[in-house]
Amino acid sequence: MDIEGGERQTKHEVAPALISVHPFQKSVAITVGSALRVFDLIENRPVSLVDESDGPSHKDSIRAIRYGSSGKLFASAGDDKLVKIWSADSWHCLNTISSEKRVTAVAISSDDSYVCYADKFGVVWVVDLDGINEGKVLPSKKGVQLLCHYCSIITSLEFSPDGRYILSSDRDFKIRVTVFPKKSLQGAHEIQSFCLGHTEFVTCITFVQNPEFAQGYLMSGSGDSSVRLWDITTGSLLDTCDVSPTVKHLESNESEPTQVTVTDICALPNSSLAAVSIQRQVCFVLACIRFQGIVLLHCDLSAHTLSITKVIKIPGGSFIPTSISFSTSTRLLWMVSGASNGSNHPGYTRVRLISRIEAEPSSVLEDEQVPGGTTLLEHLQGKVSIEESVMSAAAEAVRAAMCSLMVKKQYSEENREFRKNNRNDKKPTQ
Amino acid sequence: MESETKPTFSKSTGLPRKRFYRARAHSNPLSDSHFPIPISPSHLDFSLHFPKFFGANNEEVSKKAEFADIGCGFGGLLISLATLFPDTLMIGMELRDKVTEYVKERILALRKSSSGGQYEKVSVVRTNSMKYIPNYFEKGQLSKMFFLFPDPHFKEKNHRRRVISVDLLDEYAYVLRAGGIIYTITDVEELGEWMRSCLEKHPMFESLTQDELDSDPVVELLCSATEEGQKVARNGGQTFRAVFRRIAYVS
Structure with missing residues (x-):
């Protein structure tokens, strides 16, 4: 009987922590596991979420969060097959959409009239948000199928700027x-x-634009250790930037050929720089991702070129950024590291910020310098100080989470035959 | 003769013999693929497929494949089309390894035995066209696509394995140029209705009129040229056909 293969599958999936900053820096939201934590940056206080449904808002790992570009709405979605639309002012849950499958990505149209989400089947659904406004809870809606990636999990959804x-x-x-x-x-x-x-696999996509090129160009990060620049109207590749040399810069012990995974990407609005969070990947299979860092890329929109400006090393080796978000008004880069720990335990998270990212040298803020100070950290991290030893243990969970999320399972020829012959949907032979 | 040294080839015709290339009739299109796929259409090496045209003295390099037979099986339609459209590059796509190998050998043998070079513009690739169509063809590259006697996948649970669905038609509409034609045929009534209804639902396709069907020389090949079609005809079975045109579309 197939015991080995079955056991491996029931092992619980861990989810990496995510961060998102309000477009006008009114609030910041992070998630780890099923917990959604929001902090009001104007009044410097934790936000309590109001949800009509009983119990916790999300019952399983949250996989995607996002503010609408107008800053009025916020969406969260994940493994509990729910997409929740929140008011980004009152933090009331305005609508709960139930999906048939687990949700992997979510996007809100720029006029706040539609929300799109992608499920584990590679299907993108759309929900009309007509009539959504302050304090009014809409009846639960069902998504309508918009498009389908045939049998491939969607990692990121994005509306073009126009x-x-x-x-x-x-x-x-x-x-x-x-x-x-x-x-x-x-x-x-x-x-x-x-x-x-x-x-x-493509992990993340974003648009870079400046006043001259309001239309913007698309940038994407991938597990092939590259960041690429695209013209979306023709689909043509404009430039490729290999970010693996930056890892050599960060780590001195060079032995294996390095393959790096770009885990998150965010554009610095109205400038032609984009910050990229990278993780190093050795070879291909499980337990492969190793550290670390933020790479700043320069994107020349008129010449269509990408180049590495600098590599920012984060002090303390155990901080692996799982998600980044940039706030335009204060020009701060927010980073989070962490992963859920099994089904119920939220696990550890660590929030760090980089100021003056374009300047030389840019500085990683100490905990006291963070806007909101310890109140913010206490709310978002769960506690103020996290010992280095706990963080390094959590770093292992983070690596595992990123791997299982992105890398397709690879089986050897032999293992594949074995799995084929031991499928559980096959009738037992006499 | 070389054919004598290859036991899998027929001595009289010099063509590969099907009995050595038998494969299971079904293949799961949803399972992970373990064969190479071109990164993009520009990475597809046509000199391997059409050596006469993309070799050293390449005059027609700008030419691209215009017909695609999706799930070409043993390649009967491709062989007939090759003589009917001698100036068109066409490519067959098949998921089953052995069957692709057969078609490859068949085309090579025909190229060798025919003098007029009629089969120089036909080729075959092993791929999963439900997943990788955009890796092989650019936008609007194709003028004809064929889906002949596809796997019916009767169970409702497996309907998403069907090669014609509204979602996949988005991709087929992308690689077909406006005015391009999609041919589907099956001997399973239920699947015939399914394919027709998918095409009718899709805003980028319209049905051909009876006159257009009568004047199109390809339509009668759908039954007569393919191995599956001949089998149906032998057994006196019925076939269900849906032929639609890709129309220009403004959303």
Whole structure:
């Protein structure tokens, strides 16, 4: 009997911590496991979420959070198959959408009229947010199928700055650019382009723009240790930046060929720089991701080039950024590290900030310098100070979480045959 | 003769013999693939597929494949189309390894035996076209796509394995140019209705009229040229056809 294979599958999945900052820096939200923690940066106090449903808002790991670009709405979604739309002012849950499958990515259109989410089948659903406003809880809605990546998990969803396109990146290597239709409830059938060039899973996509190029260009990060720049109307690859040399810069002991995973990417608005959070990956399979750091890239929008400006090392080796977010007004880069620890325990999280990211040298803020100070850290991290030893243990969980999230399981030829012959849906033979 | 040294080839015709290339009729399109896939259409090496045209003295390098037979099986349709459209590059796509190998050998043998070079513009790739169509063709590259006697996948649970679905039609519409034609045929009534209803639902396709069907020389090949079609005809079975045109579309 197949015991070994079955056991491996029931092992609980850990989810990496996520962070998102309000577009006008009114609040900051982080998630770890099923916990959603929000801190009000204007009044310097923790926010208590109001949700009509009983019990915790999310019952399983949250996989995606996001503020709408207007700053009015906030969306959270994850493994409990729920997408929740919150008011980013009152923090009332305005709508709960139930999905058939676990949710992997979420996006809110720039006019706050639609929310899109992607599920484990690679299907993107759209929900009309018509009538959503302050303090009014809408009846639960069902998503309508918008498009489908055939059998590949979607890692990131993004609307183009002008709202014309919806972009979806997947765990194969594709980025699909689809025209977002006026009658979106009838599905998005017109594909503008495919951005093909990555050789591994695509982890994150974002737009870079400046006043001159308001239309913006697309940037994507991937497990093939590259960041790429694309023209979405034609799908053509404009430039590729290999970020693996930066790892050599960070780590001196060079032995194996390095492959780096870009885990998150965020553009610094109205400038042509983008910060990239990277993790080093040795080879391919499980337990492979090793540290670390933030890389600042320069993107020349008129010449269509990408280049590495600098590498920012974070003091204390155990901080592995799992998610980053940039606040425009204060020009602070927020980073979070952490992963859920089994099903119920939220695990440890650590929040750190970098100020003056474009300047030389940019500084990683000490805990006292963080806006909101210890009240913020206490709320977001669960406690103020976390010992180094606990963090290094958590770092292991973070690596495992990132791996299982991104890397497809690889089986040897022999193992594959074994799995094929021991499928549990097969009738037992006499 | 070389054919004598290869036991898998017929001595009389010089073609590969099907009995040595038998494979299971079904293959799960959802399972992970373990064969190489071009990163993008520009990475596809046509000189391997069409050596006469993309070799050293390449005159027609700008030419691209225009017909795609999805799930080409043993390649009967491709062989017939090759003589009917001698100037068009066409490619067959098949998921089953052994069957692809057969078609490859068949084309090579035909290239060798025919003098007019009629089979120089046909080729076959092993791929999962439900997943990787955009890796092989650019936007609007194709003028004809064929889906002949696809796996019916009767169980409702397995309907998403069907090669025609509204979602996948988005991708087919992307690689087809406006005016391009999609041909589908099956001997399973339920699947025939399914394919027709998917195409009718999709805003980027319209049905061909009866006159257009009658004047299209390809339509009659759908039954007569393919191995599956001949089998159905032998048994006196019924076939269900849906032929649609990709239309220009403004959303």
